[in-house]
Structures are given as structure tokens and as C-alpha cells.
Amino acid sequence: MPTLMTPLAVTAYTATSAMGSGLAAQLDALEHARSGLRPNDISSAPLACWIGRVDGVEDVALPATLRAWDCRNNRLAWLGLNQDGFLERVHAARTRYGADRVALLLGTSTASIGATEEAYRRLDADGGFADDMLRPAIHAPHSLAAFAAAALELEGPCLTVSTACSSSAKVFASAERMIRLGLVDAAVVGGVDTLCDSVLFGFNALELVSPEPCRPFDAARNGISIGEAAGFALLERVDVAPDAPRLLGYGEASDAHHMSTPHPDGLGAELALNDALARAGLDAARVDYINLHGTASQKNDEVEAALVGRVFPARTRASSTKGFTGHTLGAAGIVEATIALQAIEHGLVPGNLGGGTPDPICGAHFAWRNERQRVDVALSNSFGFGGNNACLAFARAGSAA
Amino acid sequence: MNTLRVHVEGVGLWSPQLANFAALRALLAGTTPPVPPPRPAAASLPPNERRRAPESVLLAVEVAGQAVAMSGRDAAALACVFASAHGDQAITDYMCATLAQAPTELSPIRFHNSVHNAAVGYWTIATGCHAPSTAICAQRASFGAALLEAASQVLAEQRPLLLVCSDTAGSGPLGEVTGCAQAFGCALVLAPQAGPATLARLDLQLGTAPTDVPLPEPLHGWRAGNPSAASLPLLALLASAGGHCELAAAATLGLRIDMENVA
Numbered sequence: 001m002p003t004l005m006t007p008l009a010v011t012a013y014t015a016t017s018a019m020g021s022g023l024a025a026q027l028d029a030l031e032h033a034r035s036g037l038r039p040n041d042i043s044s045a046p047l048a049c050w051i052g053r054v055d056g057v058e059d060v061a062l063p064a065t066l067r068a069w070d071c072r073n074n075r076l077a078w079l080g081l082n083q084d085g086f087l088e089r090v091h092a093a094r095t096r097y098g099a100d101r102v103a104l105l106l107g108t109s110t111a112s113i114g115a116t117e118e119a120y121r122r123l124d125a126d127g128g129f130a131d132d133m134l135r136p137a138i139h140a141p142h143s144l145a146a147f148a149a150a151a152l153e154l155e156g157p158c159l160t161v162s163t164a165c166s167s168s169a170k171v172f173a174s175a176e177r178m179i180r181l182g183l184v185d186a187a188v189v190g191g192v193d194t195l196c197d198s199v200l201f202g203f204n205a206l207e208l209v210s211p212e213p214c215r216p217f218d219a220a221r222n223g224i225s226i227g228e229a230a231g232f233a234l235l236e237r238v239d240v241a242p243d244a245p246r247l248l249g250y251g252e253a254s255d256a257h258h259m260s261t262p263h264p265d266g267l268g269a270e271l272a273l274n275d276a277l278a279r280a281g282l283d284a285a286r287v288d289y290i291n292l293h294g295t296a297s298q299k300n301d302e303v304e305a306a307l308v309g310r311v312f313p314a315r316t317r318a319s320s321t322k323g324f325t326g327h328t329l330g331a332a333g334i335v336e337a338t339i340a341l342q343a344i345e346h347g348l349v350p351g352n353l354g355g356g357t358p359d360p361i362c363g364a365h366f367a368w369r370n371e372r373q374r375v376d377v378a379l380s381n382s383f384g385f386g387g388n389n390a391c392l393a394f395a396r397a398g399s400a401a
Numbered sequence: 402m403n404t405l406r407v408h409v410e411g412v413g414l415w416s417p418q419l420a421n422f423a424a425l426r427a428l429l430a431g432t433t434p435p436v437p438p439p440r441p442a443a444a445s446l447p448p449n450e451r452r453r454a455p456e457s458v459l460l461a462v463e464v465a466g467q468a469v470a471m472s473g474r475d476a477a478a479l480a481c482v483f484a485s486a487h488g489d490q491a492i493t494d495y496m497c498a499t500l501a502q503a504p505t506e507l508s509p510i511r512f513h514n515s516v517h518n519a520a521v522g523y524w525t526i527a528t529g530c531h532a533p534s535t536a537i538c539a540q541r542a543s544f545g546a547a548l549l550e551a552a553s554q555v556l557a558e559q560r561p562l563l564l565v566c567s568d569t570a571g572s573g574p575l576g577e578v579t580g581c582a583q584a585f586g587c588a589l590v591l592a593p594q595a596g597p598a599t600l601a602r603l604d605l606q607l608g609t610a611p612t613d614v615p616l617p618e619p620l621h622g623w624r625a626g627n628p629s630a631a632s633l634p635l636l637a638l639l640a641s642a643g644g645h646c647e648l649a650a651a652a653t654l655g656l657r658i659d660m661e662n663v664a
Binding site for chain 2: 045113119127134136139140145146149157159161162164170173174176177178181203252253254256267271385388
């Protein structure tokens with residue numbers, strides 16, 4: 001069993017997704033049960049599905065000094081960093097602690113592979129990348145974190161976590177360990193993934209994409225809708241921000257079952273959940289809200305609903321918010337962490353959008369519509385291909401165990 | 402600055418010239434080790450998986466299996482940090498080429514093998530490992546960053562861990578951009594405490610970006626030709642009686658490693 005974790009303060013956070021840019025837009029979409037999904041208008045060839053596309057990414061101009069990093073994924077990252085005063089908060093942390101004392105740990109599933117796809121669509125006459133695409137740094141999975149390090153002028157530990165759809169949840173765990181060991185005083189965590197042909201046609205090839213807007217936990221759900229998003233959080237020790245919401249715990253575990261199907265009994269997911277609760281020093285009954293992974297794939301939702309039913313009392317509220325954003329893959333962990341933090345901040349349990357006909361496997365825990373109630377403790381589940389599971393636990397300042 | 406002290410219990414290594422860590426020792430001692438077969442054996446995988454798995458997975462599993470065998474640990478109990486600067490370049494090349502020509506013909510198996518955590522996924526499935534596992538990258542600093550991530554997990558969680566860092570050779574138009582000339586993979590089993598299986602003790606300290614110390618040939622050329630071969634200064638050190646080396650842990654961050662041979 002892990003030892004009790006000293007909580008960390010989440011001193012700033014932000015998210016940009018199909019719900020909109022920044023936390024106010026996200027809260028407004030949640031409060032009005034307004035989905036950000038739209039018919040697919042982005043793949044290079046037609047594909048009948050719905051997507052969670054972020055408006056205005058094409059119009060983002062990177063600062064001149066960062067132009068070498070230009071691609072859709074880094075534009076979305078820059079758009080996201082510029083919301084909610086997040087850039088300024090990172091600059092303040094850099095000034096307070098020093099550029100080498102702030103870690104930068106970001107999750108992404110495909111980074112800027114969209115740029116590599118583009119390079120292959122327009123190879124030059126001799127079969128190589130066109131001159132404007134000869135930028136090796138954007139054709140590597142570290143593109144996002146390396147760009148963010150340049151943009152934020154950070155010089156501490158810098159790492160990309162790429163464990164598919166759990167990527168930007170696991171960065172919280174790496175950050176906590178580095179702060180606990182005194183390697184750094186603060187950490188910027190988060191993740192960005194953008195819509196690209198690889199994921200649209202890849203999940204389509206696996207027959208996991210719904211032709212309609214995704215319906216998590218609905219009896220007639222028939223697959224995921226893919227989305228894109230950027231999200232970030234700043235983690236510091238609690239003494240510098242005693243009133244900020246807390247990261248109470250995290251859990252990580254492996255299914256050891258199958259590359260693209262969850263363990264039928266949710267074994268890895270339950271291990272990650274128990275790990276997070278143990279670190280946080282919480283009984284399951286103390287959890288007010290769980291933001292579920294809830295992708296709207298047949299198998300994920302079946303396994304996850306059963307897990308909720310067997311671990312939590314019905315007073316614990318649960319929902320998936322993939323109906324708002326689509327599945328933002330490597331960015332899902334951070335986006336849903338910010339939704340869990342907003343649930344605490346605003347007393348809003350977001351309804352499980354798209355679940356019009358609940359699957360009978362879902363217990364009384366499910367919030368099918370928005371519910372107003374005080375939320376002191378909120379969890380976020382993130383599960384990825386390869387059987388990679390993560391769970392995060394957040395709490396209101398002063399409410400912890 | 403805090404020092405991170407970890408203990409090495411196993412070392413794995415594979416490249417087209419070196420079948421394992423013993424081959425590196427032999428090379429550094431001035432003899433010519435036998436050339437390994439063209440594909441890593443990856444004996445930890447069940448035969449079916451071995452046939453289906455892409456080369457990037459075979460390479461990572463091969464070095465992982467070597468290091469774990471040397472440590473005598475049960476693979477199922479080891480947390481996993483798998484790193485690769487580029488992931489599976491052959492699959493990325495295939496996917497981008499297919500998406501440019503006939504996107505709806507994309508292979509579902511190649512797609513799910515394209516995730517950066519494919520190798521650690523196959524490894525945890527093959528070994529029945531439910532411990533935390535992660536897949537990371539940091540361009541040419543991938544090994545140093547992975548060692549830092551691994552050491553922080555070993556010490557913060559007080560648990561043994563398997564670290565793997567591997568990259569295959571590049572292929573297609575992407576290969577010209579990544580500049581990976583040949584495959585290279587290495588693995589370490591790390592533990593928080595000294596024990597009967599301890600081979601060496603490492604003291605890690607963060608510092609400024611390392612000055613590039615040339616390695617003797619052919620190691621120097623191998624390092625230039627594969628980002629995972631940035632681990633060679635440490636691997637060469639582990640084959641020696643002791644000393645220190647510096648690795649990049651990020652673009653502007655170095656990792657100083659003092660090694661004492663315990664075995």
C-alpha cells in the first residue's frame with residue numbers, strides 16, 4: 001500500500017476544448033449542458049463521425065521566436081497556455097523558484113503527428129519532406145513538451161508522458177514525486193492532443209468510432225467521438241497557497257490484459273482507484289464526485305460502471321463529460337481534472353451528456369443531468385490502450401482527510 | 402541539490418553489433434563479441450505475440466528481459482518506465498504513407514501498435530505485471546529524462562523498477578528526418594536499497610547541461626546514430642570499476658552520475 005501523500009496545491013489551472021477556450025467557457029457549457037461536438041469537418045478524406053474541434057486553432061499565430069514549432073498541436077498548446085492568465089502564473093512561479101526549479105511534465109498521445117501526416121501528403125519530387133516541413137523537432141513525440149519548455153522558458157526536468165489516454169493524468173504523479181524528493185519546487189503539468197488523420201482513421205479502423213455524437217453509458221452507445229484539447233495546471237506546495245484546491249492523491253496500475261480492450265473485471269482500473277484513495281487517505285464514501293473515463297465504447301463503459309457500482313455508495317455522484325468534449329485522448333486526463341476542480345469550486349456535478357437511455361448496468365450514482373451540490377472531494381479516471389490506468393483525487397482546501 | 406541514490410541490479414543491451422551487456426564489456430576489453438541475430442529474440446513474449454509484435458516492441462522486450470533475468474527479480478512486481486525518442490518509426494512511416502494514399506485502409510493492429518506505450522503494454526501483458534507502467538520521451542535526452550523519472554519513482558515509492566530506453570532505425574521519409582541510423586536499446590533494473598543482486602550504486606544529481614565528452618569508437622558513432630544510445634556513457638561506466646559521467650536530462654538540464662561498482 002502506498003503511504004499517505006502530503007497534498008499539493010493546484011495554484012492555477014486552465015482548459016481549452018470543444019467547450020470553448022478557458023474555464024469560463026467550459027463552465028458555461030457544462031452549466032447549460034451544451035455539447036461542443038460537431039460533424040467531422042477536419043479529416044483529409046471524408047469520414048462520417050462527430051468530432052470535438054476547438055474553434056480558432058487555425059488562426060493562432062505563435063510568437064516569432066517560436067515559429068519553428070508551428071503546427072496544429074503547438075498552436076492549440078499556445079492557445080491553451082494563453083487562457084485564464086496561466087502564462088503569467090507560470091512566469092511568477094519561474095521568478096519565485098528559478099527556471100530550473102519548475103518541472104514541465106506534459107501528456108500527449110500523438111503530439112504533432114498531424115504535421116508528419118501533412119509532410120507525407122506533400123512530399124517533394126525526390127520523395128523527401130518539403131523544405132518547410134524539414135523541422136525534426138515537430139516530427140517527434142516530444143514536440144509538445146519541447147515547444148512548451150521554449151514558450152514558458154523553463155529549464156527544469158521536462159518530460160513527455162505518452163501512455164495513450166491516461167497520459168495527462170499520469171503527469172500529476174510524476175510531478176508529485178519530483179516535488180516530494182525536492183528536485184523541484186513546482187511543476188507545470190497538463191497535456192495537448194489535436195485532431196488528425198491518425199486518430200480519426202485509426203479508431204475508425206478499430207470500429208470504435210460512432211457515426212453520431214457519442215453517448216457515454218447509454219444503453220444504445222455505439223462508440224467514441226474524438227476530440228482535441230489543451231489543459232494545464234500548476235502544482236506547488238500547500239504552504240504557498242493554503243486556500244487553493246488540493247491534489248490529494250493519484251493511482252497508477254496496469255491491466256496486463258490486452259492492448260486495446262480493458263480488463264473485463266476492471267482490474268487495473270480498480271488497482272489505480274484504490275492506490276489513489278490510499279494515498280489520499282480517503283474512504284470511498286468520502287468521494288462526492290467522480291469524473292469517469294466514460295468513452296462511450298461498449299466495453300469501457302460496461303467495466304467502469306461496474307467498478308463504480310461495486311466501490312462507491314450511491315451518494316457518490318458519477319458522470320462522463322466526453323459528450324461535451326469528445327474523447328480528447330492524451331489530453332483527457334487534464335481536461336477532466338479541470339472539470340473535477342470546477343465541480344469543487346462551483347458546486348456543480350455535470351450531467352452525463354448523451355446518456356438519454358441509461359444502460360441498466362449503471363447504478364443510482366449516475367448524474368444524468370446537472371446537479372447542484374457541495375463537492376469537497378472529486379476523482380477523475382483515465383484509462384488508456386495497453387491497459388494503462390490512472391486515477392486522480394482532488395479536494396477543496398481544508399476538507400481533506 | 403538532493404542526491405538520488407539508486408542501485409543497479411540488472412543491465413540489458415541490444416544493438417545490431419551487441420547481443421547483450423556482456424558483449425559491451427567484451428568490446429570495451431578489446432575483444433570482438435559475436436554479432437547477434439538480425440531480430441531481437443524477445444523470449445519473454447509468448448510465441449504468438451512475438452510473431453505479431455513490431456520490431457520496436459521486440460527490441461524493448463529483449464533488453465527488458467535481459468535486465469530482469471540478471472536481477473533475479475519477478476518481472477510482475479517491477480514498476481516500468483519505458484522510454485523511446487521516436488516510438489515505432491516503421492509504423493509511423495506506414496501510417497503517414499497510408500493516410501496520404503488510402504486512409505480508410507489503415508490497419509487496426511498497426512494503429513493500436515502505434516501508441517507510444519505499445520512496448521510497455523506488451524511487456525506488462527506478457528509478464529502479468531499490474532504495477533504502474535509509463536511510456537515517456539524527451540528527444541535526445543530521453544534516456545537521461547527516463548533515468549530521472551525512474552530514480553524518482555524508485556525513491557519516492559521505495560520500490561524496484563525496470564527502466565527501458567530503445568529506438569529502432571528510421572524508415573521512409575520520416576527516417577531521413579529523425580536520423581536514426583540503427584537500432585539501440587538498453588534496460589536497467591533499479592532498486593532503492595542495496596541487496597545481494599546489487600551490481601552498482603548510482604548517485605544522481607541535477608545540474609547544467611552536460612559538456613559532450615567523446616566516446617571511443619565505435620561507441621561514438623553509435624551514439625550519434627540513435628537517441629537511445631545517449632545511454633552509452635553510463636553503460637560503459639557500468640562495465641568499468643567506477644567513475645562518473647554526465648547525461649542530458651532535458652534540453653538545458655544535465656544529470657551527473659557517480660557510479661561505484663559493488664559486484
